[in-house]
Amino acid sequence: xxxxxxxxxxxxxxxxxxxxxxxxxxxxxxxxxxxxxxxxxxxxxxxxxxxxxxxxxxxxxxxxxxxxxxxxxxxxxxxxxxxxxxxxxxxxxxxxxxxxxxxxxxxxxxxxxxxxxxxxxxxxxxxxxxxxxxxxxxxxxxxxxxxxxxxxxxxxxxxxxxxxxxxxxxxxxxxxxxxxxxxxxxxxxxxxxxxxxxxxxxxxxxxxxxxxxxxxxxxxxxxxxxxxxxxxxxxxxxxxxxxxxxxxxxxxxxxxxxxxxxxxxxxxxxxxxxxxxxxxxxxxxxxxxxxxxxxxxxxxxxxxxxxxxxxxxxxxxxxxxxxxxxxxxxxxxxxxxxxx
Amino acid sequence: xxxxxxxxxxxxxxxxxxxxxxxxxxxxxxxxxxxxxxxxxxxxxxxxxxxxxxxxxxxxxxxxxxxxxxxxxxxxxxxxxxxxxxxxxxxxxxxxxxxxxxxxxxxxxxxxxxxxxxxxxxxxxxxxxxxxxxxxxxxxxxxxxxxxxxxxxxxxxxxxxxxxxxxxxxxxxxxxxxxxxxxxxxxxxxxxxxxxxxxxxxxxxxxxxxxxxxxxxxxxxxxxxxxxxxxxxxxxxxxxxxxxxxxxxxxxxxxxxxxxxxxxxxxxxxxxxxxxxxxxxxxxxxxxxxxxxxxxxxxxxxxxxxxxxxxxxxxxxxxxxxxxxxxxxxxxxxxxxxxxxxxxxxxxxxxxxxxxxxxxxxxxxxxxxxxxxxxx
Numbered sequence: 001x002x003x004x005x006x007x008x009x010x011x012x013x014x015x016x017x018x019x020x021x022x023x024x025x026x027x028x029x030x031x032x033x034x035x036x037x038x039x040x041x042x043x044x045x046x047x048x049x050x051x052x053x054x055x056x057x058x059x060x061x062x063x064x065x066x067x068x069x070x071x072x073x074x075x076x077x078x079x080x081x082x083x084x085x086x087x088x089x090x091x092x093x094x095x096x097x098x099x100x101x102x103x104x105x106x107x108x109x110x111x112x113x114x115x116x117x118x119x120x121x122x123x124x125x126x127x128x129x130x131x132x133x134x135x136x137x138x139x140x141x142x143x144x145x146x147x148x149x150x151x152x153x154x155x156x157x158x159x160x161x162x163x164x165x166x167x168x169x170x171x172x173x174x175x176x177x178x179x180x181x182x183x184x185x186x187x188x189x190x191x192x193x194x195x196x197x198x199x200x201x202x203x204x205x206x207x208x209x210x211x212x213x214x215x216x217x218x219x220x221x222x223x224x225x226x227x228x229x230x231x232x233x234x235x236x237x238x239x240x241x242x243x244x245x246x247x248x249x250x251x252x253x254x255x256x257x258x259x260x261x262x263x264x265x266x267x268x269x270x271x272x273x274x275x276x277x278x279x280x281x282x283x284x285x286x287x288x289x290x291x292x293x294x295x296x297x298x299x300x301x302x303x304x305x306x307x308x309x310x311x312x313x314x315x316x317x318x319x320x321x322x323x324x325x326x327x328x329x330x331x332x333x334x335x336x337x338x339x340x
Numbered sequence: 341x342x343x344x345x346x347x348x349x350x351x352x353x354x355x356x357x358x359x360x361x362x363x364x365x366x367x368x369x370x371x372x373x374x375x376x377x378x379x380x381x382x383x384x385x386x387x388x389x390x391x392x393x394x395x396x397x398x399x400x401x402x403x404x405x406x407x408x409x410x411x412x413x414x415x416x417x418x419x420x421x422x423x424x425x426x427x428x429x430x431x432x433x434x435x436x437x438x439x440x441x442x443x444x445x446x447x448x449x450x451x452x453x454x455x456x457x458x459x460x461x462x463x464x465x466x467x468x469x470x471x472x473x474x475x476x477x478x479x480x481x482x483x484x485x486x487x488x489x490x491x492x493x494x495x496x497x498x499x500x501x502x503x504x505x506x507x508x509x510x511x512x513x514x515x516x517x518x519x520x521x522x523x524x525x526x527x528x529x530x531x532x533x534x535x536x537x538x539x540x541x542x543x544x545x546x547x548x549x550x551x552x553x554x555x556x557x558x559x560x561x562x563x564x565x566x567x568x569x570x571x572x573x574x575x576x577x578x579x580x581x582x583x584x585x586x587x588x589x590x591x592x593x594x595x596x597x598x599x600x601x602x603x604x605x606x607x608x609x610x611x612x613x614x615x616x617x618x619x620x621x622x623x624x625x626x627x628x629x630x631x632x633x634x635x636x637x638x639x640x641x642x643x644x645x646x647x648x649x650x651x652x653x654x655x656x657x658x659x660x661x662x663x664x665x666x667x668x669x670x671x672x673x674x675x676x677x678x679x680x681x682x683x684x685x686x687x688x689x690x691x692x693x694x695x696x697x698x699x700x701x702x703x704x705x706x707x708x709x710x711x712x713x714x715x716x
Binding site: 326327 | 707
């Protein structure tokens with residue numbers, strides 16, 4: 001089946017032959033889902049193990065530009081949902097994918113996004129088993145939006161939960177902070193910043209398994225996406241019933257990210273990441289955890305950024321290089337660049 | 341980052357903090373009888389809190405946070421004017437990001453955008469100029485806001501629009517100047533200031549001499565400062581040493597950026613495009629003579645006030661009920677002493693402007709200070 005059109009038209013969302021051509025030529029021929037029913041029918045041995053639990057999550061992806069250094073909206077749509085499963089201790093198995101496509105979107109772009117998704121899914125060890133497409137009028141969405149849902153299995157006996165974090169536990173990250181947020185800002189082009197920054201967009205399933213194998217006492221992990229490390233830690237600390245103290249001198253930041261933040265008056269702690277997790281492990285397992293993370297390509301930048309402390313007045317504080325402390329609050333709305 | 345990290349060196353900071361402590365003791369500054377130093381610029385306020393400098397220096401030093409946050413001192417009526425222009429059909433209204441959340445009497449620009457106005461955040465007036473070129477059927481208005489730091493770039497964009505004959509571009513001019521409000525503060529009988537840390541980026545444009553009157557007429561020391569912690573600490577030390585030695589001079593700590601006579605190209609652009617308004621209203625401070633700029637007659641085709649029939653109306657007294665921004669801005673009230681701080685007024689629901697911008701004294705207290713802890 002060949003699709004001759006260069007751009008998506010409303011006809012491709014009409015339910016007729018044009019839609020079938022688009023779906024078969026662009027999507028199913030690459031994702032190769034099992035069966036052609038409107039549902040995926042799935043079996044997996046790990047589901048039959050006593051005590052195993054199903055994990056189920058969903059996420060929607062809207063990003064401008066849709067292709068950027070280090071990734072694209074398709075790759076993020078796979079990584080984001082895989083990571084939501086992985087940081088909860090689940091082994092990701094299957095994804096669904098829905099595309100909302102703006103009339104006029106280039107078919108070649110869709111093909112690139114689909115190829116990118118297939119590549120990332122294979123890397124992460126998940127299958128894209130079902131999906132949907134809709135086409136909307138020009139202006140009703142921005143090029144393409146993607147929603148993925150994911151199913152995974154949590155092995156028996158594994159229970160990652162932020163509520164189990166205790167004072168003394170160590171907070172680790174696997175990657176330098178803020179690459180995605182800074183790369184996207186630079187890629188939008190309206191700042192005329194030229195950097196070599198790339199999004200950290202990557203799947204963290206294999207890394208989480210390595211972490212848990214090396215540090216079986218791992219309490220909880222989250223991927224520090226929108227709102228950055230600061231917002232993620234605030235959520236974890238509030239759930240934990242203890243506070244978190246970050247060490248400013250330990251925060252891993254690329255000079256380029258620092259530079260972008262200096263120019264715009266932004267705080268890298270609030271920049272989005274797409275392949276960076278923060279995990280709390282007991283202090284006794286911290287070294288083993290670090291070594292395991294660093295042994296993986298996804299964990300080259302692993303380091304300790306802070307620790308859980310007894311509950312204070314605010315969830316997260318930062319010890320500055322000068323020995324002072326400051327509050328690291330949740331973000332109010334968006335970070336807005338300063339005037340001067 | 342070269343030229344940045346060096347000015348954040350903890351060792352150098354510790355040495356300066358110790359030196360500040362020694363001079364403060366020599367002066368006899370105590371918690372009860374502190375030396376009052378005003379940092380004029382919002383960028384300095386932000387840096388002081390970000391690095392916790394207020395808590396690290398001698399307890400006899402009290403920072404008073406000056407009126408140098410441009411979105412904080414903008415009267416609400418001018419925000420209303422922005423909303424009125426932005427809501428006109430066929431207008432693309434462009435603004436720096438941190439003006440988006442400033443409350444007007446009706447709504448903020450962020451709310452107006454949600455209500456359907458075409459409002460876009462830009463990083464430079466040149467971005468607005470580009471929008472005007474690409475949208476010849478639209479009126480593109482740039483919200484010109486800020487002190488002498490941002491004034492030259494707006495002036496240059498107007499000159500460029502004039503050269504290109506780009507008539508669908510205009511500037512809603514709210515540019516203000518630093519020396520005039522300082523004079524107003526010094527003339528205020530309630531004000532107890534012992535010295536100033538001057539805004540470095542403003543002096544990068546205007547040089548250091550516009551501050552001569554502070555030393556000459558009011559006998560107060562002023563040190564033009566950079567924005568890194570070492571810059572600020574060194575400047576505080578320089579102010580204290582002047583006080584100890586009975587001097588009142590204009591000194592330049594930020595000489596790596598600030599030329600004595602400023603930037604002649606910027607100054608020429610400002611002089612070409614703008615003239616002084618007889619007076620301009622400052623939120624919290626009232627009307628101050630010759631403290632605001634407007635667009636000269638030869639560039640009126642690019643003046644949004646003219647184009648949209650917006651007049652200047654003095655309305656310094658339109659603060660919301662219970663808002664104490666005026667008292668905080670003049671140093672009479674600490675942010676935490678305001679009854680609304682952390683209660684009726686928070687960054688997510690700001691009552692007054694000082695809670696809106698990250699450079700506002702209240703927002704800085706809230707974000708970085710132990711103040712929030714105290715309020716709880």
